[in-house]
Amino acid sequence: MTLNKANIEQLISRKLAGELTPAETQQLFDWIAESDENAIVYRQTIHILGRQQKLLRKSSVWNKVKGKTTMTRSSSNASFTIGKLIRVAAVLVLIVLIPLALGKLGEDELGNGFVHTVKGNDVVTSFYLPDGSKVFLSRGSEISYNDGYSQSNRELLLNGKAYIEINDQVNNMPVIVNAGKRCAIxxxxxxxxxxxxxxxxVAVEEGEATIVDTVYKKVIIPMFKLTPAAKIGEKSATPFAESTKVSGGQRATYSSADEVAKTKVNSYCEVFSWKDKVFCFSNLKQHELAFKISEWYGKSVEFKGEMxxxxxxxxxxxxxxxxDLINTIFSNQVKDIKETKRKITVIFS
Known part of the structure; x- marks a missing residue:
């Protein structure tokens, strides 16, 4: 997608003004996703233009304040009515709220910002987030984020499998990956x-992550602490427990009973190398291998014959x-392979 500097500045100015259409927002975020350089240009431009717009809005509001606070004379006495006091107070409140309001521009009537969704339509789909972090999506997975990402939040909604390289040089907010009733921070x-x-x-290759069951805990950012759901109205907070932290080389998995087990990553190839399109598997029976092949190529798999x-x-x-994969795995056991758009059939001799 070809967008020059003038196009980007125009789109970002319209975004800050709350005038960007869903189609234009989609165009902007598609362009950001193409490269790390595009993400950097976006962050720098939105910072500069956002700051300029804040200064212009504050200047405009302050001029109105000065106009409203000018005293008028009636005969020899200065009059300053209650109505004027109320208007001045309201305008002063606006000055305080301007930075907050700027963060909400672009929302629809329900208060939801434009949501950008990327779907994994290939073995691996890679792209960049507005903060410069890189995401790798497996086939059939999807990840979503709104147009406030990297400004007012760094929240992602995941359905499927993703590998994320977090850019920690641009923002002091942590990345939150939500999936169902749990999240990784x-x-x-x-x-x-x-x-x-x-x-x-959750498997961590480098750094550290914290896993949270959001049914029972509420994540408070930027305090980076947790409050039990039953006590959300109280002012107490509890720090993350060590059992919820996953360090480099570790993996945490939730069981069907909502219990979490933390182990070492035994096979880096199986857990991480899929992002580089490396097909890894270990000690799989044929039916398990068929499922993995199906997931990898996005097709149903059927084995026929003696196995x-x-x-x-x-x-x-x-x-x-x-x-090539099937012939190499099963060697001379394969009689024929039939592959269509939706199905792979392996006939064994």
Missing amino acids: ASKGKLAVNGKNDQFD NPYQNYSGSFDNPSAK
């Missing part, structure tokens, strides 16, 4: 998050085609 580093249906799995249901398979393949 990290200020820096690299992590893989798998959140689909009731599944929630050994007890044999385990392991391997690592760099961005393989379906036929």
